[in-house]
Amino acid sequence: MDDETWTSDEFGSSHEGRVGVLLADGKVPKPVYFDGSSGTGRDVRHWSVYDGGTPLSPRPRAAALHAECACGWTGPHRTIDETVASDRPFREAGADAADRCVDDWDRHIAHVGDTTVPLPTELEILLENVTAAIEALTQESPIAAIKAARRLEVIAQRTAHWPSHKAREHEPETVAAALGLNIKQTRTLLARFGGWSPYS
Known part of the structure; x- marks a missing residue:
């Protein structure tokens, strides 16, 4: 085992x-x-x-x-x-x-x-509603649900680009604590959204 x-x-x-x-x-x-x-x-x-x-x-x-x-x-x-x-x-x-x-x-x-850092209540509700809508769409059209998830992926990459650069100005420990991640995982996340090498 x-x-x-x-x-x-x-x-x-x-x-x-x-x-x-x-x-x-x-x-x-x-x-x-x-x-x-x-x-x-x-x-x-x-x-x-x-x-x-x-x-x-x-x-x-x-x-x-x-x-x-x-x-x-x-x-x-x-x-x-x-x-x-x-x-x-x-x-x-x-x-x-x-x-x-x-x-x-x-x-x-x-x-x-x-x-972790709290999100505005309105945004939390919006994200929950989007999640529920995609899950419901899966029953009707799995391919459309995939398209919706892909659209979210594109939105996440686009909207997180500059916040990642801004977050890089803070101490890694501060950002990691706010996200609930360890420092290594935080650096990898910021690098992915910000478009730089995680080893830089």
């Missing part, structure tokens, strides 16, 4: 989330190494592999899970019920704690959105 991560459409990899593992002593374990059939193995970080293993092949055992975000945020500890874990496969026993971690990350993303 590969590690499972989550992202939001708006913030992407800047706030990529996952379920993190904590041992009984509070430490974070290293990835678990699995041998491959061809002689090449791989490291796995998915929470379900931290089940203690077997006497012949021991592995760390998770005592609690918590949500982690690429921005450095971590959620509250979600303890795994050992009375349940002893009677069921670990992946099932820890599923409730893992689901709560996803909910914690969702609340974190909502908070990130609240801290």
Whole structure:
């Protein structure tokens, strides 16, 4: 099982989330190494592999899970019920704690959105109406919906050109915080809209 991560459409990899593992002593374990059939193995970080293993092949055992975000945020500890874990496969026993971690990350993303630069209410409503109109158009004419989305793409590129140049005059940290992105993703976004190389 590969590690499972989550992202939001708006913030992407800047706030990529996952379920993190904590041992009984509070430490974070290293990835678990699995041998491959061809002689090449791989490291796995998915929470379900931290089940203690077997006497012949021991592995760390998770005592609690918590949500982690690429921005450095971590959620509250979600303890795994050992009375349940002893009677069921670990992946099932820890599923409730893992689901709560996803909910914690969702609340974190909502908070990130609240801290970004606000849009005028009229514009928010307009964007919501345009989104709803294109989704409705999809049922009637998917090709027309694609044309409408393409038109939005052109509008975005055209209208964001000069704002990107203006935003470049501010400190990268300030712009990144206002957009809810990390600095790298912010620079890439401004470069794409502004028409310059992200490496300049």
